[in-house]
Amino acid sequence: MLFWFGLQSLGPESCFMPSIRSVGVKQSMDHTAIELTGSDRPGLLSEVSAVLRHLKCNVVNAEVWTHNTRAAAVMQVTDEETETAITDPERLSRIKSLLCNVLKGSNKSSLAKTVVSHSVTHTERRLHQMMFADRDYERTGGDVLDDRQRPNVDVVNWHDKDYSVVTIRCKDRPKLLFDTVCTLTDMDYVVFHANIDTLGPDSYQEYYIRHLDGSPVKSDAERQRVTQCLEAAIERRVSEGLKLELCTTDRVGLLSDVTRIFRENSLTVTRAEVTTKAGKAVNTFYVRDASGYPVDVKTIDSIRQVLGQTILKVKGNPDHSKPVSQESPTRFLFGGLFKSKSFVNFSLVRSYS
Structure with missing residues (x-):
């Protein structure tokens, strides 16, 4: 199932808790x-x-x-x-x-x-x-998923259009779209276009983003940070x-x-x-x-x-401590969001900032 939508002015307006504890x-x-x-x-x-x-x-x-x-x-x-x-x-x-x-x-x-x-x-x-x-995206060798479960996140610049294109491939699950879009917003990026595709148990997301000042991702260090933060946002619910x-x-x-x-x-x-x-x-x-x-x-x-x-x-099976399987990922992922006429402007995210 493929979805395409355009987003306008996904405002951050977010307040962070600055302390480690x-x-x-x-x-x-x-x-x-x-x-x-x-x-x-x-x-x-x-x-x-x-x-x-x-x-x-x-x-x-x-x-x-x-x-x-x-x-x-x-x-x-x-x-x-x-x-x-x-x-x-x-x-x-x-x-x-x-x-x-x-x-x-x-x-x-x-x-x-x-x-x-x-x-x-x-x-x-x-x-x-x-x-x-709290910078949970910084990997310390602790509680992280193995390579088979970790999401595949890639960030490249589309120089002709001054966009950065973020692609995410991972297992689909409830609230996946919410988690990724909230994270991009909290990092002060504006999402202008997006493609969302779910096929079986897998999900493909593609976001065209810019900074609030209109510029794309500016450095390799920033690209790595975007990748790490999106990986963490997806893993928190797994x-x-x-x-x-x-x-x-x-x-x-x-x-x-x-x-x-x-x-x-x-x-x-x-x-x-x-x-x-x-x-x-x-x-x-x-x-x-x-x-x-x-x-x-x-x-x-x-x-x-x-x-x-x-x-x-x-x-689940008490003999193995493993991620719990999810049910009907597409229905959960999009069912609540696309009922709202204000989805294009993502007032869902803005109202909770």
């Missing part, structure tokens, strides 16, 4: 959003959840990404007793301080900063910005690990208890989506063995006995 807090009417970025390590989500429970904060929604030894999270919390947003400045300061200590871990010499923002953002867009600011789905009645401390059980069974969370609605908690975790071995069937059985056989479901 930081905690940001922003307010809404019904919850307080906490943003965290820092170095990933086994048990980190469990430690963060335990601190929030100790501080009488209830996690109502959260999304956690890890990539290339980095971790980023956006967590929406309420006061445990009132079930409303936390507004007391002293309490917020204490929450940020304790979470910064957790992010630093045993490396007490590393710096930690706190950032307070009152803007409203799209969670996934914000996670891309946070990990981009979750290596076993997929576990938990559905149960929501209660205070649920996330803390579940992630503690994972940690006690030597599992580490590589990605998580936590949602609550109408008193129900629906949580998705991608886990793998903290030592790098395949997830053991007996470990999963033990966890299910503790949590409940019916509320924790295993997706």
